Amino acid sequence: MLKTLELLRKRRSIRQFTPEPLTSAQMECLQEIALRSPSSRALTPWHFVFVTDTDTLHALGQAKAHGCAFLQQCALAVVLCADPQRSDVWIEDCSLAATLLHLGATDMGLGSCWVQIRERQHDEKTDSETYVRSVLKIPAQMRVHAIIGIGNPAEEKHGHTADTLPAERIHLDQFDPQRLLPTS
């Protein structure tokens, strides 16, 4: 069996965590995973802020109204940001690094979940990027892409079974318009 497929069959987003901190070996592995992420033209536009401080995790858990409070229980939040002056495809580069962190955490027996920051609002006046920039003192020219919350899992989720995969999204040789879902 392919190792990648074996891992993907187990992969889920985990949002409940035990209070156990990560070991320094786990932290080092995750840092290496981030730095081994490929980037367009090898420009490496990303920076990764590894946050373990409880107060800072608490503040990050308020980056937006929904879908990020679980960061307050994570042992680690990896905040991905990038300099758009360095690469016009910084979003793709950050997305790939975020995916590798999520998969790497799964492979290490940890739970993790993506928190979308770009294009999201902290409140009516402040967008989530501006909020996270101020919490972490990220320079103004940097864009904040996403946060990957990581920790020891306190919930068990089964991988998606093969029959639930959206097989109609696969097209052979040509795009089959009959496979388009009706738009609501």
Ligand SMILES: Cc1cc2nc3c(=O)[nH]c(=O)nc-3n(C[C@H](O)[C@H](O)[C@H](O)COP(=O)(O)O)c2cc1C
């Ligand atoms: C681009 C992207 C943004 C996401 N943003 C959030 C988020 O802000 N908060 C959250 O709890 N989950 C977020 N998720 C996780 C998805 O909700 C999750 O992947 C989806 O529900 C499928 O569940 P699964 O990952 O367990 O298969 C995001 C996932 C992706 C790929």
